[in-house]
Amino acid sequence: MRNKFEMKVLFICTGNTCRSYMAQVILEKLAREKKIDLEVNSAGTQAIDGIPAYPYAKMALKKNGYEEKKHYSKSISELLLEEYDLILTMEIKQRDFLKFTFPKFGSKIITLSELAVNSEFDIDDPITLEYNEYEKIFKKIEEYTQKAFKRLLNKYNLES
Structure with missing residues (x-):
């Protein structure tokens, strides 16, 4: 039986081929496992529409x-942005850019780290780095996404 709770979450990074994509896949799996109706998507502040996910991001997920x-x-x-209840950015400057550019959505835009650990941290962009760095960044995204999900479950009394 699915939980009646519904929420739409949007992850934001720069190009939408690495970090926000990985966070989206992680959160979708967490929600499926708990049978929580979360619609999860991702986008980029400087994304070019139609570029596939970066191979190292896909490798890190699969591994x-x-x-x-x-x-x-x-x-x-x-x-x-209007479609989503919660917008989670990978970097402080992305959060600030979105709040400045789209002030009417400011109350629903925070960094992933703010939701996960109540602190402002950037999750570095791995786009030009080697795979081992992707793996480290993946682990940080996974950790923060899991913590953020747990906080959402607690906030809305959905923990079973």
Whole structure:
């Protein structure tokens, strides 16, 4: 039986081919396992629409037990942001940019680290790095996404 709770979560990074994509896949799996109705998506502040997920991002997901899903980057827009209840950025500057550019959505835009650990930390962009660095960044995204999910479960009394 699925939980009646519904929420839409949007992850934001720069190009939407690495970090926000990995966070999306992780959160989708967590929600499925708990039978929570979360709609999860991702986008980028500087994304070019239609670029596939970066191979190292897909490798990190697969190596850590996540199913690869087809993904093509998408850029942010006012219409996209309007659809989501919670917008989680990978970097402080992305949060600040979105709040400045789209002030009416400011109350629902925070960094992933703020939700996960009540502190402002950037999750570095691995785009030009070697795979071992992707793996480290993946682990940080996984840790923060799991903690953020647990906080959402607690906030809305959904922990079973």
